[in-house]
Amino acid sequence: MKYKDPGCPTISVMIGGTLVEKALLDLGASVNLLPCSVYKQLGLGELEPTSITLSLADRLVKTPRGMIEDVLVQVDNFYYPMDFVVLDTDPIVKGTNCVPIILGRPFLTTSNAIINCRNGLMQLTFGNMTLELNIFNLCNRQFNPKEEEGPEEVCIIDMLVEKHCDQKMQDELNESLGDLDEGLPKPSNLLATLPHWRKIEEILPLFNKEETQEVVKEEAPKLILKPLPTELKYAYLEENKKCPVVISSSLTTDQEECLLEVLRRCKKAIG
Template sequence: MSIGKHAVEQALCDPGASINLMPLSVFKKFGLGDPYPTMVILQLADRSLAHPEGVIEDVLAQVGSFIFPADFIILDYEPDQEVLFILRRPFLATDQAIIDVYEEKMTMRVDDRLEVFSMYKTLRLPTHYEGLSMISVVKSDVMSLVPYMSPVDPLERALIGDEKDNEDELMEEIEQALNMSCSYVHGFGRFEKLDMPITLTPPKPSIKEAPNLEIKPRTTHLCYAYLGNSKILPTIISSSLTEVQEEKFLLVIREHKKTIGWTIAK
């Protein structure tokens, strides 16, 4: 593509764009005259608004052997060095451009004239590089790093085939490591025997055979009440209850003591 006497290696044909866009720096470089003022406000991809410097009309743009008049919006922005211009969808419709994605070709036709462009050649690697990366390789003394690279654990050295030590010393270290692990496993299962009588019969519930318990003194707001005769099966109640309230409470508890599962451990 070329505009006037200036060749443009690459331009972006955006089917979604509604305008032809030219950077202000390129416009001044090409010397295309004075732009006309415009009231157009552009909304960019980041949702920000930009006011163009103006518009220039009927610029002759040559694509291949075809020459088309095009209007460009002039905008002050930092252009991509690989793509200086953005061409809108009507520009492609003017010359009946057909893009074949499978064949990687773009065909432009005007009347009986035909021009075919290779998309593969158009999208070749850029000729300019904005930045370069460099990796410096320093040759190090490999032998000095061997002690740090060699595993310390004897079992690990045996598994990866490290022959730093002779076979006898290696087997001796492995045997010591295995003996240490075995002694740890054997000592882990030790237990002490408790001198307690073994009873085969399970203990009876307290509601059937109440144990003799030592009653401990309580605070002034609590007192003991007994569910069984002869002061057995004690329970703790509030000392603020009246005699009638206490009798009603104990009556309900005695009727449901099996359901409650009242037990006392010896």
């Protein structure tokens, strides 16, 4: 379910014995604001100097005329001490919809205001007492019955911003694609832009072949064989008396050859 704009929240307050019928409740205001013309009408005493500056909704920065402290603001039977900033503004014409004063966050915090925007009620607290006020019906809004039944006013700022961002991204994408449509440079043109090749010097081998061959040619150190008992003797599985093994000296020549043949086949197992 959708709800229409309930209007601007206003309340009637009494300041210095004078009734202010429409005091605007503004959660976005950090101070309580009092126009200089209204300040003179209320006769609230002398102003105190202040060094603060105000940044208005239209982005104008203004310097207040001064500040008046501890002004009693009466809401029904509740009294709240408030500080007001007095600002020079255009004179307020009676009978217009201009709001004479603005009650900002200091007032809403001091009164512990709780606003229900759906039913238009605001609850104020004073000590252990509470007060409920209708803050939307107090604002005199002139409606035409035909306008009430007509189409609602919709804020399309977000939609326009999103549309503008999408269009900008689409334009940048089309521009990038247009650059691709022109084609990439031909390979010959790319080669022309590259620096000329220079002759590569001969790369020397990592190892010296002669030194490698000398290492290979080095003979293995000769083994020093220990003397054996008479019943044992040395036999060799390879030429030049390499890979010696110990066998029995009582074997015949044929037996010795058969044994060596078997040992040569099992050389890998022997180690």
